[in-house]
């Protein structure tokens with residue numbers, strides 16, 4: 001009896017058989033996307049492969065400390081990368097790379113833990129039980145006999161820490177902590193990573209948070225909390241679009257809130273909506289109704305503006321799930 005190779009075995013074969021790699025993550029990459037992607041980049045270099053880390057949207061400032069971040073490029077310089085590895089990306093349409101590069105690659109590998117959108121590529125290593133794509137990358141690198149050096153350890157620790165809310169979210173598992181203990185032994189510094197990735201903020205981000213908190217709307221006796229950011233808020237705070245990361249988390253810790261939503265109008269005629277839910281409320285279904293996706297407890301979508309209409313439409317759906 002022959003058993004078909006596991007996704008990890010398939011990926012190891014692809015790594016063995018090819019020389020030129022591009023690694024990327026999801027658009028507007030978070031700590032898991034940047035950390036997982038850079039860990040793969042370091043590992044493939046260690047294995048003697050030619051590799052580029054491509055993130056069209058760039059590395060968010062808070063993750064610029066990650067080893068290798070300065071080498072991230074918005075587009076590939078390779079005439080034709082043979083293999084593209086996409087980490088932490090729920091659906092091929094969200095990949096932070098030109099679709100042309102994905103079309104031309106001989107092999108596309110999807111490494112993800114979301115599972116809302118269909119897996120893609122020639123090999124899909126998708127495990128929705130993993131706390132972060134970084135957990136899957138750690139399994140892969142261990143299977144590939146890559147030495148987890150300080151650089152890789154820092155990237156993977158950051159990936160797992162970011163997606164578990166620094167070990168506070170429900171996905172904080174024994175496995176996640178066990179891996180991170182190993183990563184600390186390999187050179188990851190928890191205090192340094194927490195300080196750089198989670199604590200330090202430019203003044204513009206704090207001012208933007210202030211605008212969001214000043215705009216809070218309390219709906220359905222406080223079971224729904226929303227906040228809106230308009231182009232003038234970004235301008236007044238001198239903040240960029242990426243500086244909204246973390247604001248939604250301030251909202252979700254409000255006592256009595258069962259679902260919270262942050263609406264951002266970044267001036268392109270579209271409203272980006274982030275949703276977070278308490279246990280028992282599924283916001284991914286709501287995001288899907290508006291063409292978005294995500295997890296049960298954390299999801300997002302993009303709706304055509306103006307703000308007032310987007311807010312009304314989403315709040316109507318939120319009211320239905322908190323009754």
Ligand SMILES: [Mn+2]
Pocket residue numbers: 032033088113131132133163
């Ligand atoms: Mn992730």
